Amino acid sequence: MAGMSSKRLQKELTKIQGTLPPGITLVSAPDLREWQMDIAILDNPIYPPSDHYRLRFQFSQSYPIEAPEVVFMAIPSNPERKIPLHPHIYSNGIICLDLLDSQGWSPVHNVESICISIQSMLAGNTKAEREFDTWLVWVVMAN
Amino acid sequence: MSRSPISRSPRESQEPTFTRSRSHRRPVPTPPPETPRRSSLSAEMRGMRRLEQRRNMEESHYLNCKARAQNYNPPIDLRLVDYVSPYDSNLMCPICRCPFVDPVVLTECDHCFCRDCIRQCWNTNSTYNPLGPRGNCPTCRTPAKLGSRSATSKILLNIVDDLVVKCPKSDDGCKAEVRRCEVQDHVNIYCGYALVECLGENCELPVRRKDAAQGCLHYGVSCLLCRKELQKWKLEIHWRSECPDRRVHCETCKSTVFARDLDEHSKQTCPAISIPCPGKAFGCTSRSRKGQAEIHAKSCTFAKLAPIFQKQQDRLDEQEVAQREMSRKLQVLESGFGAMRDILNPPKEDTTPDRRSAGSTRPSLSPRDMQANGTTSSFIPNAQSNFDFSDPTAYADLMVSPHQPRPSASTASRQSDPTPDVPGPRLTDLPEPFSFDSDLASPAGFPPPTTDGGPYASPLHHLLSMHESLRDEMSRISTVLSELDGRHSMQSLNENLRTREEISYMGAQVAGLQRQVHWLTSAQLQRQQGRSGTPGASSSSAMADVGAGAGVEAAVSAVSTAATALTGAARVANVGASGSGNGRDGAPMRRRASEEGRTKL
Known part of the structure; x- marks a missing residue:
């Protein structure tokens, strides 16, 4: 299983290092456990095209069978990366997307298709707001 | 395993005896289950049979384990x-x-997957399904x-089976590239790098197929390069992929380096990798290969200035540290100074009970006053509270205190008038940094020694700081004194020198005069002797002698007076020099005296 996961990630990495759809760039992939990608939303006035958003992928040993953990990262400076305003993205960067959930995940997806999905999710957004209440409620309930 | 009972059952039926079936238990046994049902054997026999079955099962399990x-x-x-031949993405x-x-x-959908992949995928999120x-x-x-298996096209199977793959032992050195359907056979039968059992006697350890003919290689040796102890048959693998002292080939610069250095080499020392300009920290963004980086560094302004920038930065840091230290010192000194002022203008009365009432009587304390109350224990008397205090005796106490700034002022007038009408004697010298409230608050009008809760939290610390500042003052005074002393001694030395010069000059004058007088007297004596040598002139010569003697006596007395004048002048000069305060007055006096001496001469 572990061998299959790294084999597949290796193949994906070679493909990503070749060509990528517009607005998606590979930032770093130091190993086959954690990658960072930058995405830009090209045609939505809420998110100016000059703003890039940093995504962090964390792959488990059983990667293509299980979904990777994908979150937005906030980097204070050099380069500055913010967490995009979206009703389904919490202020801590967690993304509410069925694709990343164990029910919605399918092993056919890959890093590139996840990036495209998130890109289109942001591109179709019309409300520049955050529903942070939900996750605050979670936190309160957890404590 | 599953096929054996079926194939064996006809033979077993021909051999019904119990002993026979036990005799050939070596090949995969499992006695037929039909026999006990058909024959009417006793219960004892049935138990024996079960035991037999159990033994057979254990044995076969052991053999299976060993084979595995x-x-x-x-x-x-x-x-x-790894696939060698390119394949279509549709495959x-x-x-x-x-x-x-x-x-x-x-x-339903005719989508195609590997069997294992789709099994893994479905196993994770669905439980066992009977269908x-x-x-x-x-x-x-x-x-x-x-x-079903028949649904998969044979053409597809043939296409994927014809793809050429590398032997899985290619990392160990096998260079074989075979069709994918043959790769398992290759490893099992042909690959020289696959493991087989050692042919040596009593040795069951694995060895590579190509080394198996060399006899048992399972003895310890040590690597010539890294001195690691290992078994002989592993040595080749070790040299190929593990030994840290082996030579490896750098792919970027085409040179060979030690494996242990490869990491560093590929990051820093390899001439083919690009390294940033030395002025990177100061704004140059260029990256170039190691060889070209030196050429770039010669032309790059940032790289040239980098050491200077670095030096400047270091100096800035140093200065910052020094400044921080100085400001801390300054704070300490300031607090000491404040404490000194407190000591010079000591509080008139202890107001601890009054201050307690101040909290209740005064509704709004300024933050500065709050601090004063909090940080300095009893050095800052809170006069405001005294005035607010309506006790007439306390008020009378304040009236009689010597440094009371406003003995006649009433509470209302004070609050309307921020400037003190009769300030304390030292109040005028102060820089007046006080607010209206603190003006009212302290009789001498001094702020707390430290602002924002400084290091002096207790009276003991206060005293110590005062002591320190006093000591500083003392040392300053002593340096001033010694400086003054030095100046005065220099002055007197100068004056003494001049005086001595003049005295010696006068001595020379006196000596010259003496010589002249001597010459005159000797000349006159000779003349008298010459006259006395002629008869009849002795009386006159005696007379002249008397006259000459008188002249000589006059000259000698004049010289002696000059000498006394000189000594007098010297004494005056000495007095002038020794008197430190009136040295300036002494100089003209002495000059006058010496003029006197000269005129007398």
Whole structure:
């Protein structure tokens, strides 16, 4: 299983290092456990095209069978990366997307298709707001 | 295993005896279950049979385990091998991204996956299903189940089986490239790098197939390069991929380096990698190869200025540290100074009970006053509270205190008038940094020694700081004194020198005069002797002698007076020099005296 996961990630990495759809760039992939990608939303006035958003992928040993953990990262400076305003993205960067959930995940997806999905999710957004209440409620309930 | 009972059952039926069946238990046994049912054997026999079955089962299990343990080459996962021939992306399983391995077509949507991939995918999120594995198609999410093997096209199987792959032992050195369907046979039968059992006597350890003919290689040796102890048969693997002292080939610069240095080499020392300009920290963004980086560094302004910038930065840091230290010192000194002022203008009365009432009587304390109350224990008397205090005796106490600034002022007038009408004697010298409130608050009008809760939290610390500042003052005074002393001694030395010069000059004058007088007297004596030598002139010569003697006496007395004048002048000069205060007055006096001496001469 572990061998299959790294084999597949290796193949994906070679493909990503070749060509990528517009607005998606590979930032770093130091190993086959954690990658960072930058995405830009090209045609939505809420998110100016000059703003890039940093995504962090964390792959488990059983990667293509299980979904990777994908979150937005906030980097204070050099380069500055913010967490995009979206009703389904919490202020801590967690993304509410069925694709990343164990029910919605399918092993056919890959890093590139996840990036495209998130890109289109942001591109179709019309409300520049955050529903942070939900996750605050979670936190309160957890404590 | 599953086939054995079926194939064996006819033979078993011909051999009904119990002893015979026990005799050949070596080949895979399992006695037939039919026999006990058919024959009417006793209960004892049935128990024996069960025991026999049990033994057979244990034995076969042991043999299976041994066979599995001796199989040093596990079945190859074809999804993990490297493919040599290029393959179409349509032959790729969307889950593992490899050419299909044992492809299976789903019933509803005809999407194709590797059998293992789709099993793994469905196992994770669905439980056991009696109708066989089923789930949603990973590609189109249609509910489906696995199609039969015949549904998969033979053409597809042939295409994927014809792909050429590298031997899985290629990392160990096998250069074979075989068709994918043959790779398992290659490893099991032909590959020289696959493991087999050692041919040596009493040795069951694994050895590579190509080394098996060399006899038993399971003895310890040590690597010539890194001195690591290991077994002989592992040495080749060690040299190939493990030894840190082996030579490896750098792919970027085409040179050989030690494996242990490869990491550093590929990051820093390799001449083919690009390194940043030395002025990177100061704004140069260029990156170039190591050889060209030096050329760039010669022309790059940032790189040239980098050491200077670095030096400046270091100096700035140093200065900052020094400044911080100085400001801390300054704070300490200031607090000491404040404490000194407090001591010079001591509080008139202890107001601890009054201050307690101040909290209640004064509704709004300024933050500065709050601090004063909090940080300095009893050095700052809170006069405001005294005035607010309506006790007439306390008020009278304040009236009689010597430094009371406003003995006649009433509470109302004070609050309306911020400037003190009769300030204390030292109040005028102060820089007046006080607010209205603190003006009212302290009789001498001094702020707390430290602002913002400084290091002096207790009276003991206060005293110590005062002591320190006093000591500083003392040392300052002593330096001033010594400086003054030095100046005065220099002055007197100068004056003394001049005086001595003049005295010696006068002595020379006196000596010259003496010589003249001597010459005159001797000349006159000779003349008298010459006259006395002629008869009849003795009386006159005696007379002249008397006159000459008188003249000489006059001259000698004049000289002696000059000498006394000189000594007098010297004394005056000495007095002038010794008197430190009136040295300036002494100089003209002495000059006058010396003029006197000269005129007398």
